[in-house]
Amino acid sequence: MGKINKREIIIEEAAKIFKAKGFAASSMRELAEQVGVEAASLYNHIRSKDEILEEICFKVAHIYMSSILAVDDLEISSTEKIKRIISAHIQLVTTHSNDVAVANVDWKNLSETKKNLYKEIRKGYEQRIAAIIKKGIETGEFKDVNVSVALFTLLSAIRWVEQWFKPNRSISAEELEKDMITLLINGLKK
Amino acid sequence: MGKINKREIIIEEAAKIFKAKGFAASSMRELAEQVGVEAASLYNHIRSKDEILEEICFKVAHIYMSSILAVDDLEISSTEKIKRIISAHIQLVTTHSNDVAVANVDWKNLSETKKNLYKEIRKGYEQRIAAIIKKGIETGEFKDVNVSVALFTLLSAIRWVEQWFKPNRSISAEELEKDMITLLINGLKK
DNA sequence: CCTACCGATCGGTAGG
DNA sequence: CCTACCGATCGGTAGG
Incomplete structure (x- = not known):
């Protein structure tokens, strides 16, 4: 699994969370948990x-x-x-x-x-x-x-x-x- | 102007801000400014x-x-x-x-x-x-x-x-x- | 209605 | 990819 794939997974999971709670009410820590990494690690795949x-x-x-x-x-x-x-x-x-x-x-x-x-x-x-x-x-x-x-x-x-x-x-x-x-x-x- | 009226103004202004930015992205400080009071003062009219x-x-x-x-x-x-x-x-x-x-x-x-x-x-x-x-x-x-x-x-x-x-x-x-x-x-x- | 302030949580970075 | 952590901002309260 290269970086590209992980990035897609992150964005896909983010879309689910954003849909359910709205962008502003969704936290990166929540997204990280859903993806299965620590929050800081998300920033190896996305800028912000x-x-x-x-x-x-x-x-x-x-x-x-x-x-x-x-x-x-x-x-x-x-x-x-x-x-x-x-x-x-x-x-x-x-x-x-x-x-x-x-x-x-x-x-x-x-x-x-x-x-x-x-x-x-x-x-x-x-x-x-x-x-x-x-x-x-x-x-x-x-x-x-x-x-x-x-x-x-x-x-x-x-x-x-x-x-x-x-x-x-x-x-x-x-x-x-x-x-x-x-x-x-x-x-x-x- | 009694309390009821001020409360209505707060909720009306809140609806404008929430519509423009979404609930979670809107802050009570921003709402207070729009209403013309300090953030803490809002809580004399609304509970939360x-x-x-x-x-x-x-x-x-x-x-x-x-x-x-x-x-x-x-x-x-x-x-x-x-x-x-x-x-x-x-x-x-x-x-x-x-x-x-x-x-x-x-x-x-x-x-x-x-x-x-x-x-x-x-x-x-x-x-x-x-x-x-x-x-x-x-x-x-x-x-x-x-x-x-x-x-x-x-x-x-x-x-x-x-x-x-x-x-x-x-x-x-x-x-x-x-x-x-x-x-x-x-x-x-x- | 204001000043002063609190604890919690946020997005994000440094360094390894 | 993680630990440790930062500065900023949040909703809300105490006390007057």
């Missing part, structure tokens, strides 16, 4: 507590962004684009549940500089989704609703799946995806 | 930092619950019930933005006992909304989707309005409510 948070937040931000870029230039309908974005994001949220939870809540605890960068990236992918919705409204595919309301209704519904979804029980990841697309595109009403 | 968090979380939980109880027994369609619940929750989220933000995120920092109580209350109103959705599916008003997916898509979309909604700009609280009901009940697609 802040660095762990940065790594988690930007990992999530970049996956979000690239999953939108992958769809953006395709020659498909706005409806199909939104469907694929929902699908990709649900994939992310269900496979990286801890990371998404931390990024959603604890980005506030990033340093001023990193926080601004994070907000910029997030704004970037929000604007790309907004543009898709806008075009769909113009072409008559979508209802004439406020673009921000449509954007954030979509994003909120997806982002917070990690808070309640347990994939083993009476519902699978596939069913989740199918039903969320149905609800967001066609609504609850029959 | 924890007490402030409890007050905020349970205030929100009880408003949520009562807004559902107000609708639950009415002799109206499931669609109409869901519409009214969306409407009431958006009302709460837009008027108590800071409190809702804190309750959504920092309930994790409640003491074990209070946290369990909070989760119980929250589960209570989630189950009532789930029952309404279930009935709507049975009567054929709603599509045959997984009840949990429908429930949490609805709740997530509403709960996180506080994260992006600024009521003064290009969109009013009324437009927000109208469009969210449209999207959640009838979907984005025309």
Whole structure:
């Protein structure tokens, strides 16, 4: 086991703890115990507590962004684009549940500089989704609703799946995806 | 100005700070400065930092619950019930933005006992909304989707309005409510 | 409502 | 990777 692997274990365990208690309420001593070393030893693998948070937040931000870029230039309908974005994001949220939870809540605890960068990236992918919705409204595919309301209704519904979804029980990841697309595109009403 | 008023000011300012930085990352000294007294003086009005968090979380939980109880027994369609619940929750989220933000995120920092109580209350109103959705599916008003997916898509979309909604700009609280009901009940697609 | 202060805990470093 | 430890900051109290 080289250093790289141990580092990944530390960040993975950190994401679990941060999700459960929040970044500021989680201590390096607690993390060390979970990993199985003394607190001082963590610093052979990571530079600081802040660095762990940065790594988690930007990992999530970049996956979000690239999953939108992958769809953006395709020659498909706005409806199909939104469907694929929902699908990709649900994939992310269900496979990286801890990371998404931390990024959603604890980005506030990033340093001023990193926080601004994070907000910029997030704004970037929000604007790309907004543009898709806008075009769909113009072409008559979508209802004439406020673009921000449509954007954030979509994003909120997806982002917070990690808070309640347990994939083993009476519902699978596939069913989740199918039903969320149905609800967001066609609504609850029959 | 009696003690009650000052106490309310403290809790109001606390909600602002907790929303911006999270409960654990917010200090009593910072809160004191915002209120305009020394840190020690806060304790003439509140018992502890924890007490402030409890007050905020349970205030929100009880408003949520009562807004559902107000609708639950009415002799109206499931669609109409869901519409009214969306409407009431958006009302709460837009008027108590800071409190809702804190309750959504920092309930994790409640003491074990209070946290369990909070989760119980929250589960209570989630189950009532789930029952309404279930009935709507049975009567054929709603599509045959997984009840949990429908429930949490609805709740997530509403709960996180506080994260992006600024009521003064290009969109009013009324437009927000109208469009969210449209999207959640009838979907984005025309 | 303030001054003065306490014990606990924090992130992190030195040195081996 | 550990022992030993530091300075800073925390929530909160005593006493007036």
